[in-house]
Amino acid sequence: MVNATPPERPRGRGRTTMRDVAAIAGVGIKTVSRVINGEPNVSAAKQEAVLAAVAQTGFRRNDSAALLRQGHTSSIGLVLEDAADPFSSALTRSIQDVAHQHGTVLFSASSAEDPVKERDLVLALCARRVDGLIVVPASGSHTYLLPEIDAGMACVFVDRPPDGIEADTVLVDNVGGARAAVEHLVRHGHRRIAFIGDRLEIFTARERLRGYREALAETGIAFDPRLVFNGPAYGEEMPAWLRGMLAGPDPATALFCGNSRFSVEAIREISRAPQRPALVGFDDFELADLLTPGVTVVSQDPFGLGRAAAQLLFRRLNGDATPVQHIHLRTKLIPRGSGEVGP
Amino acid sequence: MVNATPPERPRGRGRTTMRDVAAIAGVGIKTVSRVINGEPNVSAAKQEAVLAAVAQTGFRRNDSAALLRQGHTSSIGLVLEDAADPFSSALTRSIQDVAHQHGTVLFSASSAEDPVKERDLVLALCARRVDGLIVVPASGSHTYLLPEIDAGMACVFVDRPPDGIEADTVLVDNVGGARAAVEHLVRHGHRRIAFIGDRLEIFTARERLRGYREALAETGIAFDPRLVFNGPAYGEEMPAWLRGMLAGPDPATALFCGNSRFSVEAIREISRAPQRPALVGFDDFELADLLTPGVTVVSQDPFGLGRAAAQLLFRRLNGDATPVQHIHLRTKLIPRGSGEVGP
């Protein structure tokens, strides 16, 4: 507890404006502006008077008003799927950091993977005239953004490309990562490898499936659709499928999981199975190393993704008008045990 | 912090304003405003003319300008420790949702537990005239907020109370949760129970330590400072201490970990130990149920915390001027195995 007498202060009188400060200090409003913004050409006497008035009133500049006049907002918007998931929150954090370095604040919002909600959120941010936008796009057309982009809104898409428009993207090498995972399993003797991925509406699911198929083709393994699941990451659908597949004829001896949600659910399932298949997951997750066995993953770097996207966005905001860029980040296979067992 | 004004972006057609639309539609600017805002008293003919002009120009209202005039911003600010950690990201998500229900957008920023950075971020948000503020306070005085609160800024603190000011708080029952954890271990026969908690600058660390001590006192167990660690959650300090304590004379047979970070680090450590102590952790974490054994935790509900804080904030924004409120949320012990083993 602090036991000091608080200084006298005008209470609850609403906000002081520059005009008020000017009146109290006996100077023009522009002189106040000069002092507040540290501009030159103010005499020491007036400076002092202004500072005194500021201290007395507790004045603080209304940045919104200043920014309205200046034509930008020093803010950027971020719309992603779900702020609570680890991938998104890492993205958020790294973008916050870059934004902060540029004196910019960040609006964040979650689309819940709903194209309509995404559109509403994005347009709401555009209406506020954020200087730029970073979007993890939900599926669905993004042509609604064309008028905004035309009007000068800078926009970078992360993790997935937008549908129907050409725009800057920062993606991970999904195909390469998936290939690496499958090749790793093949190298450990597997030829019956299952793929468990998101609904095919989702870009990353399609790409990772493509990588899976390329790796199979390259190693001379026939593609078997019975070993492929594409569906929702939540709910009973995948576990039921997995149970059935493992209990059926000619089951998989190894699983390649298309995202960490699936990895976790699959582990939950196979830890009860008599014959535990090998497993490699796309996307790292906390505690993957603490499980028994440790979970082998293809890691992507969500912080790196966010940083790259934000840096690209600020380059655009600073006038970089070079053609649309597509940045791809590398993935890394981290062996921890679950992927290094034979059939 | 770089505070440069970005150069003029080469924008397509630039932004259309209401004035432009009015000119094209051949009506007064106020009529455009009426149409855009769905206000009554506009003839069908003019309405149509305005709509046509809007469609032609791709006009979209500048909300920032509208809000400046209206005196609020329909935005709230959130400052927390680290947007990337699971607790914070759950908080963010639930606050986003409540804000969205109120037609409000959310600024989010991370203080990195640095009081100076927190102050900068909070004041920056105040300068933008967010309508309200939700803060997970870092340690350090919060008297810097007095002028803002005086000026009418609504402010709710989450997870920890602010220092030096009286304000609305939404906290979890740290003492009760800690007592429940320790009593649970005592019930399973333990009398040598260690406490592993954050630095005592952090409110929750103090409270949980208090609960630990109360439970010991109540069950007639002497407090032994050699069984208590308070220090940083990252780095080698805690693991080293734990190793030493377990290898020393009269070691603990059970651990009570003050947050999930410590739980994870402690598990990492004791899984290598010859004699694995029982463990209960404060704060649930993903995969706690998948580890072997499952990790018994005292769970708090970060989504509930965020929701309660946001709802309280919006009550304030809607004119609720009742005295300062202190909301406490209950915790729940979830037995999963690690806490149900004897000495």
Add this chain to the structure above:
DNA sequence: TTGAAAGCGATACCAC
């Protein structure tokens, strides 16, 4: 029903 004029709270420009 309509729109001209006066703000909102700051900055930009330009005389003095």
Add this chain to the structure above:
DNA sequence: GTGGTATCGCTTTCAA
């Protein structure tokens, strides 16, 4: 050095 005035894009007020 200094400060008046126009302005940012919209809403509010009020007279027509």
